[in-house]
Amino acid sequence: MTASRPPDVTPGDEAAFRALFEAAYDDLLCFVERRTHPLAAEDVVAEVFLTAWRRLDDVPPGLDQARAWLFTVAHHLLRNHRRGDHRRQAVALRILREPGSTVAEPADVAGRVDLSRAWDRLSPGDQQVLSLTAVEDLTGPQAARVLGISATAFSLRLLRARRRLRKFLTGEPAEFLTGEPAEFLTGEPAEAAPTTTEPGAPA
């Protein structure tokens, strides 16, 4: 414990934060490194934990929920960081290892190559939803909160992303990927396109 604790910090606050930091640091750093330049990752992690410290009352109890909360903060920071840097294109997630980076059977390597190629064909949005659940191990509702969308919308995006990844893996023709069966659109109304009217134009 620190010798000089700030006056507004209770021993309980500090103990709770230390426990959170110890439990979640590795996961959070990896989450951020997968999504930004490695040189910037530690700064982002520092900003996230500082936010958690200042808003400790908002951090939900339980490591699982707290970890998701930290990921949500990191996601927003990274998004805004990209805006600030004028790198508005979605950044490709560095989720998957190079297929040959680990010792493996040739068949495993081939499978990794196929997966890596299929992954690279996915849109950043599809990569994001898949990675939040399959890789970062968040629940659907937790992942939805990270992205700021409803759980229903997330489920549908995840369903579509899985279908597209599966089709890329099996080599189905691209035209199958452009249309979605009607049942998958149910419950997710398409967002209306912005409309512009001129003076005197029909409404």
Place this chain on the structure above:
Amino acid sequence: MSNDDRHDLDLRLRAAATPVAPGRVRQASAQALLERIVATPRTAGSPARPAAPRTRRLRWAAAAAAAVAVTGAALVMPGLGGEDQAYASWTDTPAALPAGDTRELSRECVRQELEPGYGYTQAELGAARNVLGERRGAYRYLSIATARWTATCFRDRAGKVHFGSVMEAPVTDAALGRRGVELQGWGQLRTSEGYARLMSGHLGSDVVAVDVVLHGGRTVHATVKDRYFVAWYPEAVDATGGATLTLKLAGGGTVAGLPARDLMETPKLD
């Protein structure tokens, strides 16, 4: 795709992913960070930033609002079908914030939040391109726009000043053209009354008014002046459905249905 297929696909992805390297929390840099943070006061009004020298100056758009709390607090929206408890005096049409109040709140915002947290100075505030405030009932809200950064602050009914957001590297007037809009603040703030959605932005030269259309159709009128706008409204933490902006143009035209969330990702340039 069956559940087994989905499970298999997830397992393959997980196996192929870069693994979490355990034990990095034990490294000196991580432990130093931990000690710096716990030596930092938790509340506003005191230096909040870790005292470590920063060798890289990141251009942050660090919305404090990014710290969207994920607790399940429910918020009663005044006039939106609930009881009139939280933010009871809030109005969908703003009143102007008097110049003296604008000056006081902006200075407090810099002193309490922006200088200790981000290194922004009173001198930069003095040279700001625009400081735009509004009142809605007992609440005061403003944005500060300089050439280098923008920020928002909120004063609740008890007088407590809350940091809203900061964003660096705003786009230029020229990039926004006549009908563009850059959302410079878009986040949720939690006060003792619950959550609120704060927004601020920069507008093209032809935009004279902004309406925020909430899920369900209710409209919140923004305060607009000299190509900048601010608005806020109570919003449940788990609110679904996105707000859209309607820009009203000089001469009577409109640009409607601009999803606010998308504008936060990418400005609409003209």
